[in-house]
Amino acid sequence: MLESFDPVLLARIQFAFTVSFHIIFPAFSIGLASYLAVVLSLHTITGREVFMDIFRYWVKIFAIAFGMGVVSGITMSYQFGTNWSVFSDKTGPILGPLMAYEVLSAFFLEAGFLGIMLFGRKKVGPTLHLIATWVVAIGTVGSAFWILSVNSWMHTPAGFEINDAGQFVATDWWAAVFNPSFPYRLVHMVLAAYLTTAFIVGGVGAFHLLRNRSNAGARMMFSMAMWMAAIVTPIQIMAGDLHGVNTLEHQPAKIAAMEGHFETNSDGAMPLYLFGIPDMEAGEMKYGVSIPYLGSIILDHSLDGEIQGLSEFPREDWPNVGIVFWSFRVMVGLGFAMLGIGLWALWARYRGTLYESTWLHRASVAMGPMGFVAVLAGWITTEVGRQPFTVYGLLRTSDSVSPVAVEAVGTSLVAFIVVYFILFGAGTFYIVRLMGKEPSPWDLDEPAHQPIRSAGVTPVQALEGQRGPDPAGTPAE
Numbered sequence: 001m002l003e004s005f006d007p008v009l010l011a012r013i014q015f016a017f018t019v020s021f022h023i024i025f026p027a028f029s030i031g032l033a034s035y036l037a038v039v040l041s042l043h044t045i046t047g048r049e050v051f052m053d054i055f056r057y058w059v060k061i062f063a064i065a066f067g068m069g070v071v072s073g074i075t076m077s078y079q080f081g082t083n084w085s086v087f088s089d090k091t092g093p094i095l096g097p098l099m100a101y102e103v104l105s106a107f108f109l110e111a112g113f114l115g116i117m118l119f120g121r122k123k124v125g126p127t128l129h130l131i132a133t134w135v136v137a138i139g140t141v142g143s144a145f146w147i148l149s150v151n152s153w154m155h156t157p158a159g160f161e162i163n164d165a166g167q168f169v170a171t172d173w174w175a176a177v178f179n180p181s182f183p184y185r186l187v188h189m190v191l192a193a194y195l196t197t198a199f200i201v202g203g204v205g206a207f208h209l210l211r212n213r214s215n216a217g218a219r220m221m222f223s224m225a226m227w228m229a230a231i232v233t234p235i236q237i238m239a240g241d242l243h244g245v246n247t248l249e250h251q252p253a254k255i256a257a258m259e260g261h262f263e264t265n266s267d268g269a270m271p272l273y274l275f276g277i278p279d280m281e282a283g284e285m286k287y288g289v290s291i292p293y294l295g296s297i298i299l300d301h302s303l304d305g306e307i308q309g310l311s312e313f314p315r316e317d318w319p320n321v322g323i324v325f326w327s328f329r330v331m332v333g334l335g336f337a338m339l340g341i342g343l344w345a346l347w348a349r350y351r352g353t354l355y356e357s358t359w360l361h362r363a364s365v366a367m368g369p370m371g372f373v374a375v376l377a378g379w380i381t382t383e384v385g386r387q388p389f390t391v392y393g394l395l396r397t398s399d400s401v402s403p404v405a406v407e408a409v410g411t412s413l414v415a416f417i418v419v420y421f422i423l424f425g426a427g428t429f430y431i432v433r434l435m436g437k438e439p440s441p442w443d444l445d446e447p448a449h450q451p452i453r454s455a456g457v458t459p460v461q462a463l464e465g466q467r468g469p470d471p472a473g474t475p476a477e
Contacts, residue, residue, distance in 0.1 A: 005406055005410060006406075007401065007404065007405070007406040007409050008397065008398050008401050010406060010409040010410055010413055011079075011083040011084065011401050011402075011404075011409050012397065013413060014079065014083065014409060014412065014413040014416060015076070015079055015083065015084070016383075017413070017416060017417065017420070018072065018075055018076045018079065018416060018420070019076055019379070019383075020376055020379070021072050021420055021424060022069065022072040022073050022075075022076050023375060023376065023379055024372050024375070024376070025065050025066070025068045025069030025072060026069045026073075026140070026143070026144070026147075026193070027189075027192065027193045027196050027371075027372065027375045028065050028069075028193070028196060028197060028200065028372075029062060029065050029066045029069055029140055030140045030141060030143075030144055030190065030193035030194075030197075031193040031194045031195075031196055031197025031198065032058060032061070032062045032065065032197045032200075033062065033133075033136050033137040033139075033140045034137045034140070034141070034194065034197075035058065035197055035198075035201065035224075036055055036058055036059055036062060036117075036133055036137070037130075037133045037134045037136075037137040039051045039054045039055050039058075039224075040052075040055050040129075040130050040133050041130060041134075043055065044126060044127075044130055049441065050216045050217055050220050051220070053216070053217045053439055053440065053441055054217055054220060054221060054439065057217060057439045058201070059117070059118060060434055061431055061434050061435065063114075063118055064427055064430060064431055064434075065431065066110075066114065067427075068424060068427045071423075072420075072424070075416070077099075082402060082404065082412070083401060083402050083404065083409060084390075084400055084401060084402060085402040086399065086400050086401060086402060087390050087395070087400035087401075089167065090166055090167050090168060090391075090395060090400070091154075091167075091168050091390075091391060091395070092167070093167050093168060093169045093170065094153065094160060094168050094169070094170050094176055095150050095153070095154075097170075098146055098149055098150045098153070098176075098177065099146070099150060101146050102142075102143055102145075102146030102147060102150075105142055105146070106139045106140075106141075106142030106143040106145070106146060107139070107143055109135055109136075109138065109139035109142060110135075110136050110139035110140060110143065112135075113132040113133075113135040113136050113139070114136055116128070116129060116132035117129070117132045117133045117136050120132065141190060144186065144189060144190055144193070145186060148182060148185050148186045148189055149177050149178075149179070149182050149186075151185070152179050152181045152182035152185050152186075153176060153177075153179045153182070154386070154390060154391050154392065155179075155181050155185075155250070155251065155382070155386055155392050156179045156180040156181040156182075156250045156251075156392065157176075157179065157391055157392065157394060158172075158175045158176060158179040158180060159171055159172035159173060159174065159175030159176035159177075159179070160176060162394075168391070168394075180246065180249075180250055181243075181246055181247070181250060184239070184242055184243040184246045185243065185382075187239045187243075188236070188239050188240060188243050188378075191232060191235060191236040191239055192236065192371070192374065192375050192378065193375075194228065194232055195228070195229070195232055195233060195236060195338060195371055195374075196371030196372060196374070196375055197371070198224075198225045198228035198229055198232070198371075199225065199229065199338065199341075199364070199367050199368055199369075199370060199371045200368055200369070200371065201221050201222075201224070201225045202221070202222055202225030202226060202228075202229065202341075202364050202367075202368065203225075203364050203365050203366075203367060203368020203369070204218075204221065204368065204435045205217075205218045205219070205220075205221035205222030205223075205225060205364075206218075206222055206360070206361035206362070206364035206365050206368075207361075207365050207368075207435075207436075208438050208439065209222055209355060209361050210358065210361050210362070210365070211438070212438065213355055213356060215438060215439060216439075217438075217439025217440070218438070218439055219355050221439070222354070222355070222361075222364070223349075223354065225364075226341075226342065226345035226346075226349070226354070226364075229338055229339075229341055229342035229345060230342035230343065230345060230346050231342075233335065233338045233339040233342050234339065236335065237335060237336075237339065240332075240335070241298070244298070244299065245299065245301075248299055248307070250392075251385065251386070251392060252307075252308045252312075252313075253308075253310060253313045253317060253318065253319065254319060254324070254385035254386065255299065255307070255308075256307070256308060256309050256310045256312075256313075257278075257310065257318070257319045257320075257321045257324040257325060257385055258324050258325060258328045258381060258385065259272070259273060259295060259299075259307070259325075260273045260276055260278045260285045260288070260321060260325045261273075261285075261295070261307060261308075261309045261310065262278075262283045262284055262285065262309050262310045262311055263283075263309040263311055264306060264307065264308050264309040264311065264312055265295075265296070265306055265307060265309070266306060268304070269292065269293040269295070269296040269303055269304050269305070270293075270295035270296040270299070270300075270305065270306075270307045271290035271291060271292050271293065271294065271295050272290060272291045272294035272295040272298065273285055273288045273289065273290045273295075273325075274289045274290065274291065274329075275287075275288070275289045275329075276288030276289060276290075276325075277322075278321040278322050278325050280318065280320075280321050280322070283310070283311060295307065316388070317388065317389075319384055319385050319386070319387045319388070320384055320387065323380065323384045324380075324381055324384050324385045327377045327378075327380040327381045327384070328377070328381045330373065330374070330377040331374050331377040331378045331381060334370050334371075334373060334374040334377070335374060337367065337370065338367065338370070338371075338374075341360075341363060341364060341367055344360055344363070345360060345364075348360050
């Protein structure tokens, strides 16, 4: 049965499956590491224990997400040797050193200070613990820097020559690292990671506010997340616009696929298709719902900008238009939904109902995981839009695959699916269980390991996790 499948297609499906799992965890850990550094800094500056409560709540979740990201990354990179050995051989002189820089600089930084961040507060003191937390946060962004440099080079290769063996060899490392699309993609991805984390934090905070509006930790988490949504989402939309203009310059066929634009608009302004069914065989958009002029305004920033259609490119160089067209719309649609939540929260904050608005909290819970969906949709748009090349315009995907039997690829794909859903399903289930636990003050959560802040607490009460009566003689909240 497997003999009827294309080994290149199976290898692509396997890599897409593993990278889709992998991107979820780094996107979360990048944003969550920075969030933990911020709340720990606020605790140091203000002395407010609610920030320490939040830190302790999320640091456990961060540890699990970080671990699953490492494991999924190792599995993903393993495929370069099994399924994509030709690609590894041809691009190794450039991509190999860049990946090594990520390990030597960023990942070692994260791994070296992670233990202090998780377990070392009592041993090294608050100041060094705060420094270690910031180092981990910087390390996660550093990892994103190098990984996105690698991926961006595959989209907009620069600073290289091809030697007699057909390998890409660097002639200018600065040009290779800071290739034309890299700055735009780095900003876009890091902001996406921050927004993904913000909506997870906001969704968890909103979930607990629906249960208990007086919970201090939930209120603070929700407030901080909504500030992030209101401030960063417009910046992300502007960054996405700049990224799109850069893509139009260097990968015009991808933009044509994203817009479902088959013909060059040489006789007028380009419309923006909101919806439709791209028909690659007929080379047209069927049942399209469009807004006149808006395509030219967005892409060329003019009323009559001419944008190349897919008909300008050889048909064998077209990406899968249907996938790229719809994944792009999922990403953009969720981006504007995030903006709507941020603006709604600003209005509720202005009216003084941020913590009492039930429908805002319900909407925030529903939007909680949508950052992951938007990240996946964005990566699908980017990577499928690069096809049929692994190195855009220079190395075709069909020429990059290893000479492996279709049975081997099919068997490993099935094994990956089974193992991933068991292991990562269990890890995700545990993370969700931790999120379902209400944020609690630190002396209630770990009474045997922390000093007691509340007055009138006996040793027995401390061991039992009780605060005892407050100075006024009423039970503490």
